[in-house]
Structure formats: C-alpha cells, structure tokens
C-alpha cells in the first residue's frame with residue numbers, strides 16, 4: 045500500500061514538475077519569513093501516521109509557501125485580499141489541491157491523512173486567511189462533490205478546482221442561520237429541469253473571487269434535515285449578486301462575501317448526490333473541515349510558541365531574558381504540552397477516520413480544544429512580547445486576531461459541546 049502511494053507521488057507528473065521547479069531557488073532566500081521548525085518528530089520512523097511520502101509532500105509544499113506565498117503575505121493582508129486564481133493555479137499544478145481526491149479528476153488519490161499533512165504545512169503561511177481560503181477549496185467546498193457527485197458534475201467543477209483553474213466557495217451560513225444550519229432559508233424550487241434559487245449566503249470565504257459555490261439550499265418542504273440539497277452553482281449565472289466584501293477583525297487576506305441569489309436558474313443535474321441529502325452530506329463534510337482546521341492551527345501554535353521563545357530569550361528585563369522568568373517559561377511549557385495533546389488527538393482521529401470510522405465525537409473535541417487553546421496561546425504569547433505584541437509588525441498579533449475565528453467558524457465551541465454531549469448521551473430527552 046505504501047509502495048503504491050509512493051509510486052503515485054513519484055509518477056505524478058505535476059508533483060515532479062513542481063519539485064524540480066521549486067528546487068531552483070535557495071530556501072535561505074526567505075530566511076526572514078521562515079518560522080522556527082516545530083518541535084514534533086519530523087521523521088517517518090517516529091511518526092504515528094506519517095510516512096516518508098507525507099514528509100516529501102510537506103517539504104515540497106513548504107517550498108511553494110516560502111517562495112510564492114510568504115513573501116507577499118504582508119501586502120495581501122494590507123490589501124484585504126489575495127490573488128486566489130494565481131495561487132491556486134500554482135498549488136493545483138503541483139498537486140496540492142486534491143491530495144485525497146480521485147486520480148481521474150486530477151487528484152493524487154491518497155487518503156485523508158495526506159490532507160491533514162498538507163493542512164499542517166499550510167500552517168506555516170504567515171497568516172490565517174490564506175490557509176483558510178485554500179482549505180475551503182480542498183476540504184470544505186469539495187469533499188461532498190468528490191464523494192457523491194455525478195461524473196459530469198465532477199468533470200465540470202471538481203477537476204478544475206483540483207487543477208487550480210477554478211476557485212470554489214461554500215455557501216452554508218446565512219444572515220439568520222449559522223450555528224443552526226437546519227434553519228437556512230435559501231430555496232431552490234424545481235421548474236422543469238431547472239432549480240430556481242432565491243435567498244442569500246453570509247460569510248462566504250473566497251466569495252468575491254469564486255467561480256462556483258457549493259450551495260446548501262432547501263429543495264422541498266420536508267422536515268429540516270431531509271429538505272436540503274447541495275448544489276454546484278456557477279457564480280457567473282445571472283441573478284448572483286456579491287452584495288459586499290465583509291470587513292473583519294482578522295483573516296484580512298481572505299475575502300469574505302455576502303451573496304444574494306435572485307431567481308438564479310441552475311440545471312437540476314447540478315445537484316450533488318441525492319435530492320434531500322444535503323444536510324447529511326454537509327454534516328459529513330464538516331468532519332473533514334474540522335480536522336483540517338485543527339491540523340492547521342497546531343502548526344501555527346507551534347510557530348507562535350517558538351517565535352515567542354526566540355523573542356523572549358533575547359529581550360532582557362530586570363537584567364535577565366524575559367524567558368528566564370519562571371512564570372514565562374512554565375507557561376510556555378504548559379502551552380506546548382497542550383499543543384502536543386491536541387496533536388495526538390488529531391492523529392488519533394485521523395487514523396480512525398482513514399480506516400472508515402465515524403470520528404464525529406473526536407473531531408468535535410479536537411475542534412473545540414483547538415479553538416480554545418489557540419485563544420490561550422495567542423493571549424499568553426502576545427503578553428510576553430510586551431508593547432511589540434500590540435503592534436502589527438509581529439506574527440503574534442496577527443495570530444491573536446486570526447485564530448479567534450476558530451471558536452466561531454465551522455461550528456462554534458458551543459455547537460461542538462452540543463455534539464459531544466449527544467455522543468456522551470448527557471442531553472435531556474425530548
């Protein structure tokens with residue numbers, strides 16, 4: 045099995061093309077934008093779920109990050125957007141937008157642990173917005189399409205998304221429905237062989253740049269969990285309006301849109317899988333989204349802790365480095381311990397997931413802990429940078445703003461707690 049995977053990586057024309065292209069420039073060109081390496085074991089022999097192929101994939105992705113992304117992050121953060129088509133094309137050409145997607149649609153055909161590895165590596169991008177935008181493309185807007193979509197639909201939407209020719213977005217949340225997905229109001233009414241769609245979506249990541257949206261809409265008057273469908277909808281169709289780009293506390297380089305649908309006509313064949321199964325598909329899609337988000341934040345927390353150690357080691361107060369004050373080094377030790385615990389949970393959930401188990405409970409626990417721990421890491425580390433931590437010049441302040449989203453987006457902490465309670469059977473009976 046492992047040999048097969050390695051073979052897939054090695055024979056992948058795009059992967060090879062990329063590794064030779066990316067090797068041209070020296071990594072030391074970007075030393076200043078390169079975070080300190082994480083403290084986790086980095087060899088395949090030591091690792092719980094990663095093989096040499098995972099590490100090869102991560103190393104290649106790191107070169108793209110260092111050469112094509114990190115040098116521009118400050119500018120894109122200031123501009124409030126980034127060139128998604130350009131960056132996705134670079135990532136897609138190298139195979140990184142579909143590591144666990146079917147080979148016949150341009151993917152590498154690997155299991156979800158490779159997606160986790162990619163997400164971990166994307167955590168080395170020096171902001172949260174761009175990894176999130178990439179994650180929406182790979183692990184939020186496309187898993188259901190890859191799993192349940194028709195061949196025709198996959199040809200039209202999945203293939204170009206994996207190759208980086210199309211940008212995708214996910215339309216679940218609405219102005220009046222975020223945590224309670226079942227209460228969305230966007231409607232798709234069947235007329236002949238078309239759906240006519242009316243409604244609106246809120247908080248749509250990639251929304252101003254996307255070519256298509258994976259849209260959750262009500263397609264019948266059945267009960268809320270059985271009346272929804274996921275539909276692939278081109279954003280260029282008449283009646284699709286980008287109402288505004290939302291100004292946000294963090295994740296500045298990621299564009300977030302409010303979108304309206306006004307009598308948008310889309311062929312019925314654009315439905316993913318079965319009509320009425322959209323809620324279920326979306327809940328399945330959420331599992332990958334949540335594990336992806338945890339993998340991403342684990343690397344970011346490693347980097348923030350390491351950069352804080354570096355800074356506090358050279359910054360002296362009361363004649364000794366800030367780091368050597370026990371309240372500081374003990375706290376950093378405690379935070380790193382919690383990051384390691386979270387990493388273990390992530391790998392355990394991933395290992396179970398790729399064997400076909402339902403990991404809803406573990407994924408929800410990991411997402412809950414990830415959001416809460418990121419808030420602690422951001423707050424404590426920023427404190428140790430003193431006034432510098434309050435400036436826009438350091439990564440820790442960006443992390444403090446960006447990572448706040450994790451306790452809200454993709455299911456708030458309280459939603460995670462509700463799911464965990466359901467699995468623990470501690471909720472009042474109806």
Ligand SMILES: Cc1cc2nc3c(=O)[nH]c(=O)nc-3n(C[C@H](O)[C@H](O)[C@H](O)COP(=O)(O)OP(=O)(O)OC[C@H]3O[C@@H](n4cnc5c(N)ncnc54)[C@H](O)[C@@H]3O)c2cc1C
Pocket residue numbers: 180213214215216217218219220221222223224246247248249250292295300449452453454455456457458459462
């Ligand atoms: C930057 C950003 C990007 C996003 N990208 C996307 C995207 O691409 N696609 C998409 O569909 N959505 C996206 N979202 C939406 C995101 O998933 C929602 O914001 C999230 O699900 C919460 O929904 P809400 O904002 O409507 O909050 P509400 O549902 O109004 O909830 C408000 C608060 O109520 C509390 N709460 C929730 N449930 C319970 C409970 N059971 N018990 C007690 N308290 C509770 C929580 O603290 C929650 O934060 C994005 C959001 C942001 C901010």
